[in-house]
Amino acid sequence: EAQVTQNPRYLITVTGKKLTVTCSQNMNHEYMSWYRQDPGLGLRQIYYSMNVEVTDKGDVPEGYKVSRKEKRNFPLILESPSPNQTSLYFCASSSGQGEGTEAFFGQGTRLTVV
Amino acid sequence: AQSVAQPEDQVNVAEGNPLTVKCTYSVSGNPYLFWYVQYPNRGLQFLLKYITGDNLVKGSYGFEAEFNKSQTSFHLKKPSALVSDSALYFCAVRDIGYSSASKIIFGSGTRLSIRP
Numbered sequence A: 001e002a003q004v005t006q007n008p009r010y011l012i013t014v015t016g017k018k019l020t021v022t023c024s025q026n027m028n029h030e031y032m033s034w035y036r037q038d039p040g041l042g043l044r045q046i047y048y049s050m051n052v053e054v055t056d057k058g059d060v061p062e063g064y065k066v067s068r069k070e071k072r073n074f075p076l077i078l079e080s081p082s083p084n085q086t087s088l089y090f091c092a093s094s095s096g097q098g099e100g101t102e103a104f105f106g107q108g109t110r111l112t113v114v
Numbered sequence B: 001a002q003s004v005a006q007p008e009d010q011v012n013v014a015e016g017n018p019l020t021v022k023c024t025y026s027v028s029g030n031p032y033l034f035w036y037v038q039y040p041n042r043g044l045q046f047l048l049k050y051i052t053g054d055n056l057v058k059g060s061y062g063f064e065a066e067f068n069k070s071q072t073s074f075h076l077k078k079p080s081a082l083v084s085d086s087a088l089y090f091c092a093v094r095d096i097g098y099s100s101a102s103k104i105i106f107g108s109g110t111r112l113s114i115r116p
Helices: none
Strands: A004-007 A008-015 A019-025 A029-038 A042-051 A055-057 A076-078 A087-093 A109-111 B003-005 B010-014 B019-021 B024-026 B033-038 B046-048 B056-058 B064-068 B073-078 B087-096 B102-106 B112-113
Touching: A004 A087, A008 A019, A019 A029, A055 A076, A076 B102, A087 B102, B003 B087, B003 B102, B019 B112, B024 B033, B024 B073, B033 B064, B033 B073, B046 B056, B046 B064, B073 B087
Parallel strands: A008 A109, B010 B112
Antiparallel strands: A004 A019, A019 A076, A029 A042, A029 A087, A042 A055, A087 A109, B003 B024, B019 B073, B033 B046, B033 B087, B056 B064, B064 B073, B087 B102, B087 B112
């Protein structure tokens, strides 16, 4: 089954404690991205990757890091989480940069930073 | 700058009645438009898209959307609403940036509530 898998689904952590949210897709997609969803703001892009070892900032990259060492994986790293990073996070993938291709989303990771 | 707007935070419809969820967009070139649905505790699911061709696009679960270039709108519609259609709906446009990177810009979402 074609899917994007995120882990963990739920995470509560303390300020400053480094964490990683994993994302993996099994569709051989080149393009992957991370979004955060906040009430009234829709989804805002954090980082994206057009292929292995190619990553770039989205609209709200501050406080986040990513890496793309393998095509299927795109982890999101919070080196020193802060309460304003409490949010719902989604990983997405799509095939190439074609404008007409739709994105496939993971089920989300609800992060709470206290 | 490219953008998409969903003017209604919430839409309430009685089961069996037609529904419309509104979306307007602003792009510099040709728009590539999408609708996604988010059910509780789930990720976003693709519903339908407009790339080119017929202005009326049909998608999953009986939904359709009408592309109107003169009004820069892409409203989501369904002739007869079901309680199971209750969810959060996002309109999105694909943005072609100067770096040639392609990303999706989402609206703020519209919560659709269907009452029995």
